[in-house]
Amino acid sequence: MLKYQQIATEIETYIEEHQLQQGDKLPVLETLMAQFEVSKSTITKSLELLEQKGAIFQVRGSGIFVRKHKRKGYISLLSNQGFKKDLEDFNVTSKVIELDVRKPTPEAAENLNIGMDEDIYYVKRVRYINGQTLCYEESYYTKSIVTYLNNEIVSHSIFHYIREGLGLKIGFSDLFLHVGQLNEEEAEYLGLEAGLPKLYIESIFHLTNGQPFDYSKISYNYEQSQFVVQANSFLL
């Protein structure tokens, strides 16, 4: 972790520990520079990171303020962490239905930008929150990038393993959201009736070098899932 990231984490911890609320003012730039004993450019980068994350907002000529929505138990759509982190207060577990090496479907090959003859790891899981079904997932990992998976790994956080175990750098992701009705198979895995609503998310995760490595299709139990997006004014 780079210095500015470390400082950003410390500022976040400070906000958390002091239970600061939206609109609460943080110390001015000069105070933060002195406190963390770093240059203006480092603290500026820390603050930009926190702003992008939706943890603070900066008002020119006025100061740095805490940004914090009041709702708990929402899954952040902007987090590249997988949702374990958002639901820390909850008990999230996984049941592995299938795990094997195979060739991609045409859809997976297209989204992973690989040939039909390349190997992928196929993972089918049901995830649970506090004992209730949260979602049903089918994932395709390019095997030349995610070189190894086993049952124990996919029972826990695959992303944590990819980052820490394989040392890969996870970059950007594209998420495509649709609302639809559960089909028979999804309904059975989620313990709901077919025809009931679902949120269906297709996600494509890329390494920092732009290579896609994970294409996933996830159907959420609409009774157990709610999502938050904290957007910035970064658009023109």
Next chain:
Amino acid sequence: MLKYQQIATEIETYIEEHQLQQGDKLPVLETLMAQFEVSKSTITKSLELLEQKGAIFQVRGSGIFVRKHKRKGYISLLSNQGFKKDLEDFNVTSKVIELDVRKPTPEAAENLNIGMDEDIYYVKRVRYINGQTLCYEESYYTKSIVTYLNNEIVSHSIFHYIREGLGLKIGFSDLFLHVGQLNEEEAEYLGLEAGLPKLYIESIFHLTNGQPFDYSKISYNYEQSQFVVQANSFLL
């Protein structure tokens, strides 16, 4: 618009006009500096803006690349523009059902951070895409900030008016997403059966100074709407 924003727009136009695809390489920093006749810090800010928007990605020691998902007709959840811009190729229209000044509901007062005795503009609309119902919206605008609205304005883009007509600076937003089933009223406005799925989004928009000014509740016609989120690796 500031210089770095203007350059970012020009780079985006260039990507668009040359139909560049994901992974296509852009000129190196030095070339861009020379081309736009600006300093390194200005061009760096332009590139950071484009990266946050999901238009490019930068690979250390390797270059600047185009980022572009392949799917058309998706509404961006990160855009603060309202969705008219995402659906430019489509014909989006609005029908105003109600527009008046009233006191907020407790829920609206809470989300707008105002007292129950303050005035708000209440707007109820149905929006259409290519003649099909797209969504049913109820919005609450703090009247002390959004000082004037009329039927003609709310028939078109309210955000365009807020920005251009009232000169307000729109900052960050919080979106809360749920999936549920259409109730009778929503179903009637959307021309669907009650009980069918809906995507329900509550949004709170803030000015750049952090003041919330718009609390909206939107129910989407699941057959007509799909969404994209382009996320960055900005999390710790």
